[in-house]
Amino acid sequence: MTTMTQHSTTAPRRGRPGNDRGDVITAAVSLFNQHGYEATTVGMIAEQLGVSKSAIYHHVASKEELLASALDRALSSLEGMLETANSSGRSPLERLEYVLRGTVQVLIDDLESVTLLLRLRGNTDLERQALQRRRNFNVAVAELVTEADDTGALRADIDPSVATRYVFGMVNSITEWYRPGGALSAEQIGDQIVNLVFNGLRPRSH
Amino acid sequence: MTTMTQHSTTAPRRGRPGNDRGDVITAAVSLFNQHGYEATTVGMIAEQLGVSKSAIYHHVASKEELLASALDRALSSLEGMLETANSSGRSPLERLEYVLRGTVQVLIDDLESVTLLLRLRGNTDLERQALQRRRNFNVAVAELVTEADDTGALRADIDPSVATRYVFGMVNSITEWYRPGGALSAEQIGDQIVNLVFNGLRPRSH
DNA sequence: GTCTATAGGTTGATAGAC
DNA sequence: GTCTATCAACCTATAGAC
Incomplete structure (x- = not known):
């Protein structure tokens, strides 16, 4: 067929x-x-x-070029979004929120290529290079979380790099269930993520 | 080699x-x-x-039997853990916390087989059956979140089934970076997850 | 150990829109 | 006639079957 x-x-x-x-x-x-x-x-x-x-x-020219093109598209989108955030002159917390929403947007706009990136196992040189670029992105985000933490905008009892892992684990999991034409827009999903990440599930008492 | x-x-x-x-x-x-x-x-x-x-x-008998065995192991571990939680007679919130920590424990104990389960694409009948069992597990967990929500233990402005997706997206992402012999124990990771999920990143202040 | 199927990849000529 | 996309046939290496 x-x-x-x-x-x-x-x-x-x-x-x-x-x-x-x-x-x-x-x-x-x-x-x-x-x-x-x-x-x-x-x-x-x-x-x-x-x-x-x-x-x-x-x-x-080759099957590998198809892989390379898709991975470059996904990585360029993520890197471009991060660059926009970091050159915005806002506070670390605002930039972090921007990156969270921006990552959701990139995941949805480039769903297939980002999904491919997230499922890489590093079996070839090309895959390992892409994974390295992805690690660089993660490190830059973790630095942003650290900056936000240093300004007192985050809870002091959570390690920034650990928090980054968990938070982006949550964000990236969107690729597991989001399908184009679904009920939720990228903006709505961004709102939910930001709300959950910053406020948690427990009621804010008093 | x-x-x-x-x-x-x-x-x-x-x-x-x-x-x-x-x-x-x-x-x-x-x-x-x-x-x-x-x-x-x-x-x-x-x-x-x-x-x-x-x-x-x-x-x-076949390559597929190897897949079936691994998927059954992962699913049985998850289902057994959920059964233990739901027959404990505790409050919905306590059971939810138990399931969060239990899922972390299962992920770490059966890391490879659970990773395999989480990466299924449903290409064969066997894979689709396993995905159905996984969906049943997810539905049961979502019901638990709904129960906890009904007792007022969770914030009212977050949809339980949506929250379940995000939270377990975060939990499942542990398979992406956890390696045996790492610095963190299952208990420590469970603590971090529970803390982050319930309290969020923002300081609880006035 | 041979046989066959299939993989990634190549060649050179052709089909169709402007 | 230029431009892009296409095809059938072919090549070489390898992996699975017997």
Whole structure:
């Protein structure tokens, strides 16, 4: 059963109609997430798009390039969002909240590529490089939490790097259940996350 | 490069020394987590144990049986823990806290098999059955959160089923970074999780 | 130890829109 | 005729079956 995935029509293109590089990457990432990168064959990607295997190689040089493109997209989105937050001149706590909401937004906008990133196991050099970039992002976020902690904006009895792990574990778990067209918007999910992370489940007595 | 994974020696066994069924499952689950179930071949499992492929089939009937055993182990641990919590006669809030700490304990005790469970994509009947059992567990936990909410133990402005998703997203993310022999015990991690979930990051002040 | 299927990847020519 | 996307056939290496 082949599914014709039409490219998102932005500007009219010249030449023979069909799939562009973005379509191929989209189909590939979806299959990578469903079956794992190793178990996904280029033939499966071609079948998904309803074209022959060699058509795939017109758009990309290798299967690994598909993985690299998707991971770079996810990482660039996250890094760009963090850069925006840190150059905003706001307080550490405000920047932290911005990063929380921004991460939710990136997860939802680039759901498939971020999901792929989060499921990496570091089996190849490429995967290990992506994991290193992801670690750098995590370290920068942990520094932000530390800054917020230093201003007294957070509870003193929780270690910042530990808190970062748990909080972003919660945020990243959105990829496990969020599906496009769901009832909740990115803004609503961001609100819920921020509320839960900062206030917890227990009633604020008095 | 073969890694001789010796079985966890509990009681001395008779007969020819070597791997038992548990050793095979342990090696298989580790490879399933590293490469994905589909991409893992029985030959890889044999190589990891330093035996021939046919030796694997002495212990299990199929590759799928290895998956089934691991998933059943993870699910039985979680279900048993939940059963213990719900038959304890305590308050909903106390039972919820018990389930949080219990889930952390199960994650750490059965790290590899629970990791496998959490990464399922539902590609086969077996996987879909396991995911259904996991959903049943999640529903039971959500009911527990609802009960706790009904007693006024939780903040009124957070939907119980939504909160359950986020909280267990946080808990399950432990599998992403916890490694045996790490600095933190299951009890310490449970304390951190419970503290963060119930109290949040913001100082409780006026 | 041989046989077969399948993997990633290549080649060179072609189809279709402008 | 230019541009993009496509295809059938092919190559080489390897992994599973017997």
